[in-house]
Amino acid sequence: MNLTLKVWRQGGPNHKGKIETYPAEDIPEEASFLEMLDIVNERIITDGGEPIAFDHDCREGICGACSLTINGVPHGRESAITTCQLHMRKFRDGDTIWVEPFRARAFPVLRDLVVDRSAFDRIIEAGGYISARTGSAVDANATPVPKADADEAFEAAACIGCGACVAACKNASAMLFVSAKVKHLGNFPQGQPEAKRRVLAMVRQMDEEGFGNCTNQYECEAVCPKEITAEFIADLNRGYAKASLEETLG
Amino acid sequence: MPSAASSIVSFYRSSIGKKLVVAITGLGLVAFLFGHMAGNLKVYAGPDKINSYAAWLHSMPALLWAARLGLLACFFGHIVTTVLLVKQNRAARGEVGYAYNATVQASRASRTMIWSGIIILCFVIYHLMHYTMCIGNEYESASYIDAAGRHDVYKMLVDGFSWFPASAFYIVSMALLCWHLSHGFASCFQTLGLRGERSWPLIKAAGYGVAAVIFIGNCSIPISIMAGWVSY
Numbered sequence: 385m386n387l388t389l390k391v392w393r394q395g396g397p398n399h400k401g402k403i404e405t406y407p408a409e410d411i412p413e414e415a416s417f418l419e420m421l422d423i424v425n426e427r428i429i430t431d432g433g434e435p436i437a438f439d440h441d442c443r444e445g446i447c448g449a450c451s452l453t454i455n456g457v458p459h460g461r462e463s464a465i466t467t468c469q470l471h472m473r474k475f476r477d478g479d480t481i482w483v484e485p486f487r488a489r490a491f492p493v494l495r496d497l498v499v500d501r502s503a504f505d506r507i508i509e510a511g512g513y514i515s516a517r518t519g520s521a522v523d524a525n526a527t528p529v530p531k532a533d534a535d536e537a538f539e540a541a542a543c544i545g546c547g548a549c550v551a552a553c554k555n556a557s558a559m560l561f562v563s564a565k566v567k568h569l570g571n572f573p574q575g576q577p578e579a580k581r582r583v584l585a586m587v588r589q590m591d592e593e594g595f596g597n598c599t600n601q602y603e604c605e606a607v608c609p610k611e612i613t614a615e616f617i618a619d620l621n622r623g624y625a626k627a628s629l630e631e632t633l634g
Numbered sequence: 635m636p637s638a639a640s641s642i643v644s645f646y647r648s649s650i651g652k653k654l655v656v657a658i659t660g661l662g663l664v665a666f667l668f669g670h671m672a673g674n675l676k677v678y679a680g681p682d683k684i685n686s687y688a689a690w691l692h693s694m695p696a697l698l699w700a701a702r703l704g705l706l707a708c709f710f711g712h713i714v715t716t717v718l719l720v721k722q723n724r725a726a727r728g729e730v731g732y733a734y735n736a737t738v739q740a741s742r743a744s745r746t747m748i749w750s751g752i753i754i755l756c757f758v759i760y761h762l763m764h765y766t767m768c769i770g771n772e773y774e775s776a777s778y779i780d781a782a783g784r785h786d787v788y789k790m791l792v793d794g795f796s797w798f799p800a801s802a803f804y805i806v807s808m809a810l811l812c813w814h815l816s817h818g819f820a821s822c823f824q825t826l827g828l829r830g831e832r833s834w835p836l837i838k839a840a841g842y843g844v845a846a847v848i849f850i851g852n853c854s855i856p857i858s859i860m861a862g863w864v865s866y
């Protein structure tokens with residue numbers, strides 16, 4: 385298939401970028417979106433140009449490294465997949481495809497389509513951990529966990545931290561990410577000792593990084609490759625309110 | 635341990651803190667809308683009922699003012715906080731936005747809250763000048779005293795809404811208000827964390843229901859007056 389790409393090119397963090405047009409010809413339908421970019425890059429290199437920089441690692445939808453906003457939607461229009469799992473057969477011959485980085489003030493562009501998502505790491509450092517001993521396996525039933533709680537925590541833990549929620553949100557809010565992390569740790573007895581501190585610290589860090597505020601439009605859950613539900617944001621809000629109240633009264 | 639005062643300040647400075655303020659004040663305003671509508675609907679019971687209701691409200695100035703101040707606090711709390719949030723949200727995208735913008739599921743109402751809100755604010759100012767402060771009209775003169783010596787609210791309503799532009803602006807504003815509520819009502823519950831898997835569809839339906847009831851209830855009054863069904 386033959387396509388036209390409109391790609392954001394930016395030489396470095398402090399460079400001014402712009403959209404450039406590239407032809408993507410003879411692309412096999414079974415290529416993934418990233419493989420299509422590989423093919424285009426090979427041709428750019430052959431012509432003596434600078435290849436388009438983009439993030440990738442596992443290429444099987446589990447690491448969260450790949451990003452890209454494709455025709456305005458992070459990871460593209462298909463639901464519940466990452467860019468590396470998106471295949472070219474989902475496009476039509478002759479299509480023009482816009483490829484932009486994940487846009488957020490807290491995710492500055494490093495080069496072309498690569499953004500710095502270390503803000504997420506700092507949010508995790510602020511409270512996304514437990515202090516219970518995990519070094520050696522304890523008896524599986526030593527701490528009983530209700531099945532429903534474990535299932536819900538598992539759904540939250542599916543978050544791969546790709547940042548698509550931020551990129552899709554009209555306000556570049558990171559609340560889906562933060563809510564998933566708070567949920568998956570907070571749903572277990574082992575996560576309780578830090579529960580209150582965790583929610584306050586992670587939200588504080590999230591705000592400091594310059595993410596926006598959720599306005600309950602749920603673009604995040606629509607693009608999340610792991611289908612994390614915005615119900616977790618409701619839980620985060622309640623948890624934060626409760627922890628703040630306890631802090632004020634305590 | 636941070637002091638209570640500094641906790642409150644950092645709560646309001648936080649993203650979720652501000653969202654909670656918007657949700658709570660929003661629900662306060664919805665409660666007022668219902669009370670206000672219930673009072674206005676007494677117009678259908680005739681001049682005596684609505685005039686005596688208004689006189690009864692004014693017979694308790696302390697309570698009336700307490701309610702007014704609470705309402706004012708909700709109103710300003712809601713507006714000031716949302717303006718702060720919108721400013722932060724605009725900045726959060728960064729200097730360069732998307733060249734290709736797309737929306738997957740965010741409703742149109744949710745994307746225009748600030749605009750519906752601003753027009754509603756203009757309406758509220760006009761509405762207060764029209765009926766509460768009686769600016770540019772004779773509603774406080776002797777001809778608006780009924781036979782029992784009370785303020786003739788009934789006559790004021792009929793005269794006020796007999797003027798087509800006033801009724802039209804009222805109806806358009808109510809439509810925008812309900813548009814605002816179609817996103818805002820359910821949104822309050824999301825923000826307060828009061829949503830469960832089973833209750834969520836009900837909450838969303840309730841949001842549309844509340845918006846429809848307020849729209850129909852309130853708009854019925856100017857329509858009835860213009861149609862001549864309510865007159866004196």
Ligand code: FES
Nearest residue numbers: 441443448450468
């Ligand atoms: S490259 Fe690992 S999720 Fe796409």
